Each structure stands twice: as structure tokens, then as C-alpha cells.
Amino acid sequence: MRVRTFELRLIAAALSAGWTLTAFLVLLAYRPGGPLDLVVGLTAGLPILVAVAGLVWPPVARGGRAFAGLVWLGLGTLLVLVPSMGGVLGQILARGPQTLLPSAEAAYPWALALLGTGLFSGLGVARAVLGGTALRRRRLVRGVLIAVAATAGISLAFTGAAIGNELALRDRPVAGSRFGPANPAIEPPTCAEPVRPAASARVEIELAGDVDRVPLGTVDLRGVRRGDDYRWLAYVASDRELGQYGAARIGEVEWRLDPATGWRIDASPAGNRDALDQAVLAAAVEGGTRPAAETLGISFFEGARARQCRVAIAGPAFEVAFPEVRRLVGGVELLHWRGELDYWVFTDGELGRVSGTLSGPASGIVDGGLQARVQVTMIAIERGRAHAIVSPTG
Numbered sequence: 001m002r003v004r005t006f007e008l009r010l011i012a013a014a015l016s017a018g019w020t021l022t023a024f025l026v027l028l029a030y031r032p033g034g035p036l037d038l039v040v041g042l043t044a045g046l047p048i049l050v051a052v053a054g055l056v057w058p059p060v061a062r063g064g065r066a067f068a069g070l071v072w073l074g075l076g077t078l079l080v081l082v083p084s085m086g087g088v089l090g091q092i093l094a095r096g097p098q099t100l101l102p103s104a105e106a107a108y109p110w111a112l113a114l115l116g117t118g119l120f121s122g123l124g125v126a127r128a129v130l131g132g133t134a135l136r137r138r139r140l141v142r143g144v145l146i147a148v149a150a151t152a153g154i155s156l157a158f159t160g161a162a163i164g165n166e167l168a169l170r171d172r173p174v175a176g177s178r179f180g181p182a183n184p185a186i187e188p189p190t191c192a193e194p195v196r197p198a199a200s201a202r203v204e205i206e207l208a209g210d211v212d213r214v215p216l217g218t219v220d221l222r223g224v225r226r227g228d229d230y231r232w233l234a235y236v237a238s239d240r241e242l243g244q245y246g247a248a249r250i251g252e253v254e255w256r257l258d259p260a261t262g263w264r265i266d267a268s269p270a271g272n273r274d275a276l277d278q279a280v281l282a283a284a285v286e287g288g289t290r291p292a293a294e295t296l297g298i299s300f301f302e303g304a305r306a307r308q309c310r311v312a313i314a315g316p317a318f319e320v321a322f323p324e325v326r327r328l329v330g331g332v333e334l335l336h337w338r339g340e341l342d343y344w345v346f347t348d349g350e351l352g353r354v355s356g357t358l359s360g361p362a363s364g365i366v367d368g369g370l371q372a373r374v375q376v377t378m379i380a381i382e383r384g385r386a387h388a389i390v391s392p393t394g
Contacts, residue, residue, distance in 0.1 A: 004067055005058050008124075011074035012054035015117050018081045019047040025085075036165035043158040047114055050150050054121030057128040059143070066136075070120065077116030084109045107159070115151045122146030166300065177304035178381035179353070180346035184305065188347050191295045191309035195285055196349040198383040200226040203276040205378045209238070209328035211362045211369040217241075219324045224387040225276045231389050232276060233257070236327045245327070247274040248392050255392045263392040274323060277380040281351050284313055284321035285343055299344060306344035306352060313341050318358045322376055325358075329372065332364035339374075354378040 027041030061067045123143035130139055189195075202224050209216035216238055223232020231248035246257030247266075254266040296308040315334025319325055325334075337360030344353040355377045362369030 005060055008058035008060065008070060008074070009055055011071065011078070012051060012058060012120065012124075014078055015074065015081070015120070016048060016051040016055055018078065018085060019051050019117070020045075022081075022085050023048060035168050036161050039161045040158070040165055043154070043161045046154045046157060047117060050114070050117050050121050050154070054117070054124050057121070057124035059120060059123035060127060070123070073116060074120050077113055077120060080109050080116065081113040084113060111151065111155060114154060115147060118147030118150040119143060122150065177302040179301040179304040179306070179379075180348050180350065180383065182303040182305075183347065186305070186347040188298065188305055188307035189345055189349050191307060191345070193345075193349070195281060195343075195345055195351050197278060197281055198350045198380060200224070200383065200385060200387050201277050201380040202382045202385075202387060203232070203378065203380050205234075205276070205322065205324070205376065207322060207325060207328060207374060207376050209325075209372065209374045211366045211372045214366075216328050216365070216372075219327050221324060223276055224389065225278060226387050226389055228275065228278075229389045230275050230278075231392070232274070234324055234327070236324075238328050240330055241327050245324070246392075248389070249274070250389055250391055257392070277351060277378065279323075280321045280354055280378060282321075283317050284341055284354070285311065285351060296342065301344070301346075301353065304346055304352070306346045308342055308344050310340055310342050313339050313356070313358065315339075315358060315360060318374075318376075322378075325374055325376075328374060329365055334358075334360065336360055341376075348383070350380075350383055352380050352383070 023041065023045035026044040027038075030037065030041060059070050061070055122145075123139065125146055126139045126142035127134075130142060203222075205219075205221040207219040207221075209218075217236070217240070218238070219234055219236050221232055221234040223230060229250050231246070233244060233246040235244055236242065243259030244257065245259070246255075246263070248255040248257075248263075255263050256266045257263050294310040296310055299306050299308055313321075315337030318337070318339060319334055337358050339356055339358030341354055341356030343351060343355075346352045357373060357375050359371060359373040362372035365372050
């Protein structure tokens, strides 16, 4: 019995750590500028109390099947909680939407993790209150009631603070935003409407790859585009390559930058293949493998409203949209790779942000690897401004 109690306390400790890290991220890093920023962070810490209750009063079970069920309940809750934590971290680091709950699809993993945590701890609290000799069914009913009450109360407190903060941000006048128009009275286009190409943009793209959760490296690309002209630099740090690469186009002349040769005129022009957000729009958003995108809700980026959409994508289309993925995966065939992209269309009808993943077999990348994955984030800001494209030789 002591060994089982210790194992259950380990699971409760992991849940407590997960919820503590989540609250820490929200409390310290989530600062969109609303009047309830601090309240949102404090309410994000309420699930810690529920998880700690399971640490103090673990849901001890005498039967083998009941104990196994409790273990699977705790582990299943962790499997839901950990990816959600990663999503919040990526959202904050990538200057993601100001609202933490842009849609029901984004909120349900948190509600599921909170319900699982509440049930795990509720059964322990019920046993402590009713005693170990109470009927199992009575303890189960009491534990479920505690879980539902905790989930409902914390969900209402957190969503109330988050939505109240979002509404305050929506109604607050914003002088301007790098992401687009900040007029709260204008609705972004629906996901079924075509996305309008921006006349110009400052673009940032980040690519990261891993095989079986072991990092392959990163590509950090920064550039500008005006019409069909562009210039960008990419800093590559991977198992395959290390250095600075780049591309530029002015009129009909194209250049390539390689660490070994420096800038040189490209003898085999790539056309619009390297045209940053223009290539992403044509290959990934307009040319996605699904004709209809999935709508995920409205988000705010520095005061600019955007509609979040989702589209499935195959490996070849991903490579056309983000050709620098080759710096991470080498020459492997991406034909059987699959993934999905979330993209945000702002009130000007233009593409301002893209985030997604692509995964497939790791054969040819790392010996003995099973599953490879590439993550990408792109932002297109300062769209429509008069960006200067300077010749690399000028």
C-alpha cells in the first residue's frame, strides 16, 4: 500500500508541476496590455490547488484494477496537459494571439486536463473525508462531484477573466499594429474567402526539426518583400549545416548567398519559390490539400484582429512554401509526409501569421530514427509599407 501511495503521489507531483509551470508562464509572460492581465495569470494558478490536494491526499485504492485505473487516469491527464503547455509556450514566444482561448477547440484540452486532475484529486479528498471504510460507490460519487465542482468553478473564473480582458482589448483604441489594421469594428474575412496577397511585408520565419524528440536544428530567416522583389537571410544551425544563407531578387536578376561563395548571381533562377509570404500563400494556403479550411476563432495580435483558419498540407506543398526545410531534413523524399497549418487572416484580408507542423518517416535523416517532425512559424508584418530592397552587390 505504501508503494502504491508513493506512486500516486509521484503522479500528483507531476500534475502539480505542470499546472505550476503553466501558471508561471501566463503570469509572467502573458502581457497583452489589458486591465485584467494579472487576474488572468492568478486564475491560471487555481488548478495548482486541485493538483496539490491529490499530492496531500492521494486516491489510494486497494484493488489492483482500481489502482491501475487511477494510474491511467493520472497519466492520461498528463498526456493532455503537457502538449497544451507547449502550445501556450509557443504562442507566447512567437508573439501569438492576445487571447489565450480563441475558440472552443483551443479550450477543450485544458478543460479535459482540469477535469482529469479534479477527478484524480477528488477521489483522494473523498477518501480522506469519508474514510477508507466507506463504500467505494459513495467515495466515487463524492469524488466525481468534487471534480465537476472544481472544474466548473475554475473554468468560469479563468474564462471570465480571459474573456473580460479580451473584450477590454477589443474596445480599447490602438494607434497602430505591425500585424495590420487595429479597428475593432471591422470583421476579418471568413476562412472560405480567398486571401489577398500583400503588396509588401517584413517576414520572419522560424523552422525547427526533430527526430523522435531529438532536435535536428533550427533555421531563423528574416527578410523583406515588395511585389515580386525580395531579400532575406537565414541563419542555419543543424546537424547538417551551419552558416548564413540568403536569397534576393530585383527585377529579373536573382542572387544566392552561400557560406562558401558569398553572394553570387543565381544561374538557375528560382522565380517566386523564395518569395517568403507570397510563396507560402500560393503553395500552402491557396494550394492546401483540403479545399475548405477549418475555422478556429478570432484572435488579437497587438490590437489587430485576425481569423484563425486551419488547412491540411502534404510534404511537397510544404517544401514549396518553406524551401529552407531542406536545411533540416536533407534530400529525403517528403511525398508521404503530412501535416497541418494554422493561418491568420487579418481585417485587411491579408495573411499575417502561419504556424504548423509536418511529420513523416525519419528514414534517410537519422539512422534508426522512426518519426521526424518539422515545426514552422511565420509572421508577415508591416504589410503594405514601402520596404527598400537593396541589391547585394550595391
